[in-house]
Amino acid sequence: MKFVQQRQTRPGDAMVPLINVVFLLVIFFMLAGVMEASPPFPVAVPETQQEAEAEKGKATVFLSDDGDIAMSGGIEGVEQVVAHLQSLHEDKSTVKVLVQADARAPFANLKLLTQALHRAGFVNISLLAAAGAE
Numbered sequence: 297m298k299f300v301q302q303r304q305t306r307p308g309d310a311m312v313p314l315i316n317v318v319f320l321l322v323i324f325f326m327l328a329g330v331m332e333a334s335p336p337f338p339v340a341v342p343e344t345q346q347e348a349e350a351e352k353g354k355a356t357v358f359l360s361d362d363g364d365i366a367m368s369g370g371i372e373g374v375e376q377v378v379a380h381l382q383s384l385h386e387d388k389s390t391v392k393v394l395v396q397a398d399a400r401a402p403f404a405n406l407k408l409l410t411q412a413l414h415r416a417g418f419v420n421i422s423l424l425a426a427a428g429a430e
Contacts, residue, residue, distance in 0.1 A: 333356070333368035333369075334368065335358045335366075335368065335396065336358060336366045336367075336368060336370070336372075337358065337360045337364065337366070338360075339358055339359070339360065339361075339396050339397070339398045340361070340398050340399050340400065341396060341397075341398075341399065341424055341425055341426045342397070342398075342399035342425050342426070343399070343425060343426050355367070355381055355384070355385070355391060355392070355393050355394070356368070356393075356394045356395075356396055357377055357381075357393060357394070357395050357396070357409065357413075358395075358396050358397075359395060359396070359397035359398060359401045359405060359406060359409065360398055360401065361398040361399075361400040361401055362401075363401060363402045363404075363405040365377055365405065365409055367380060374408060374409055374412050375412075377409075378412050378413060378416045381393065381413070381416070381418065382416055382417075388416065388417035388418050388419070389417065389419055389420070390420070391418055391420060392420045392422065393413055393418050393420065393421045393422070394422050394423075394424055395409065395410070395421060395422065395423050395424065396424045397423060397424075406423075
């Protein structure tokens with residue numbers, strides 16, 4: 297009488313292909329994901345007729361629809377934002393400051409922010425806008 301000899305397997309051998317698949321998925325999502333600072337409050341960007349690409353700046357300042365001014369990281373208020381930008385950048389003439397203002401934000405607050413940035417030495421200030429329908 298012949299007996300069928302069973303193959304000896306180690307308990308962890310069945311897990312190796314699963315670990316490989318999980319590792320590949322982790323790498324895929326790390327490469328496909330976008331790492332960007334989220335605004336401290338929801339901002340509806342105004343529309344523009346120009347189709348210029350938005351520049352990636354070194355600093356982004358957010359202006360809400362009720363006039364709040366902030367940066368990511370919990371920095372709020374005009375004076376605090378300007379002081380934080382000054383502490384980060386020595387050469388203010390080459391720094392690009394992007395202002396992401398809500399379409400319903402009060403113009404007085406936008407003017408106050410840009411004037412404070414200009415007085416602090418920042419000359420390259422841009423307002424972000426989304427491309428609008430024609």
